[in-house]
Amino acid sequence: MKCKVSKICGGCSYLNLSMEQQLNKKKEYVQSLIEQNHLKIKIDDIYQAQLDTHYRNKVIVGFAKDKGVIYSGLYAAHSHRVCHSENCLMHPDIVNEIINEITKMMQSMKIELYNERTGTGLLRHVLIRYAHKTDEIMVVFVTSQKMFPSRRNMVNALTSKFPQIKTIVQNINSRKTSIVLQDESIVLYGDGYITDELCGMKISFGYDSFYQIHSDQCEFLYNLAKTKLHLEPNETVLDTYCGTGTIGLTMASSCKKVTGVERNPEAVYFAKKNAKQNKVNNINFVQMDSTQYMKEAQKHHTKYDAIILDPPRQGTTKEFVESACALSPKKILYISCDPKTLMRDLQQFRRCGYLANKVDLVDMFPRTDHIESVVLLTKAKPKTIRK
CATH class of the missing domain: 3.40.50.150 (Vaccinia Virus protein VP39)
Known part of the structure; x- marks a missing residue:
């Protein structure tokens, strides 16, 4: 492999x-x-x-630029450096497809990436949660401020291409911290949660809820x-x-x-x-x-x-x-x-x-x-x- x-x-x-x-x-x-x-x-x-592959139902990716081109990926071990890990083998295929689409849209919509050193820019992370049994997906944009230009266009484009996306949330993290999520959030689409099936039961969870x-x-x-x-x-x-x-x-x-x-x-x-x-x-x-x-x-x-x-x-x-x-x-x-x-x-x-x-x-x-x-x-x- x-x-x-x-x-x-x-x-x-x-x-x-x-x-x-x-x-x-x-x-x-x-x-x-x-x-x-x-x-x-x-x-x-x-x-x-x-x-033993494609099993992770929760994924957090960061973004960086190389010669002006935006790429997504996981953080290198023990660092804040994003490594270009397109189509990760641990992520479900549909999750990789959504990450790739978001990355392209960020480039075309000229969305500014957050800079940890200067504290400037908008988009910090994208979190995706996937319910394996029901195929429901949640997308969370973690931004440094409430103002999110082009968010309506992004929501419409994503939900049109991926009907599995049942909710999209914006989480606002304006602090200088390595912690991904903060308390303030806005539901941009759907109900703010997804529902999976586990041990014969319906289990609903939000963006910050623990789920194995x-x-x-x-x-x-x-x-x-x-x-x-x-x-x-x-x-x-x-x-x-x-x-x-x-x-x-x-x-x-x-x-x-x-x-x-x-x-x-x-x-x-x-x-x-x-x-x-x-x-x-x-x-x-x-x-x-x-x-x-x-x-x-x-x-x-x-x-x-x-x-x-x-x-x-x-x-x-x-x-x-x-x-x-x-x-x-x-x-x-x-x-x-x-x-x-x-x-x-x-x-x-x-x-x-x-x-x-x-x-x-x-x-x-x-x-x-x-x-x-x-x-x-x-x-x-x-x-x-x-x-």
């Missing part, structure tokens, strides 16, 4: 490895972390992705999590870092009640919408930081039979772990996208009396060095003292 910029871009560092080589490297990496952290955990299984990058593997991951938790009809579940509610919604049919906690207000809005449109009545959502919610739950002695956490790459906090364990749930399920922070957090859980004996690995990010981990923790049995 060939890509002219793979060494510069760094987005798919395992591009030229066989699937067996990729999985072995990932498994060896996690095993080395287990040993370094002196944890008694075995790697149970590593689950391969059937779709690999849709097919996400379904596998959630079914695996459900199997590992093995919920009973009378059990209550706390789903922290819940995003648009996808994990909790998949669990709801197997238990008495689910409470989802998420600090992103947009994600909570869509979590509630997703519960309603799927007629799931035994779930509710709270907009709050997950660590803060856990500390409040400890303070008020709120009990849950199972706690789920799927935090961002930096993992969870010491306070979260201490408060979660203080509630004495029967089981804790940890889904992690970074094995390094997972091992750190598992050490903290161990100190608080919760142990895991195995980790399952799900290849959520084929052709890269990333791996998703799933761990079930249960309370350690007290050691018996022999007389």
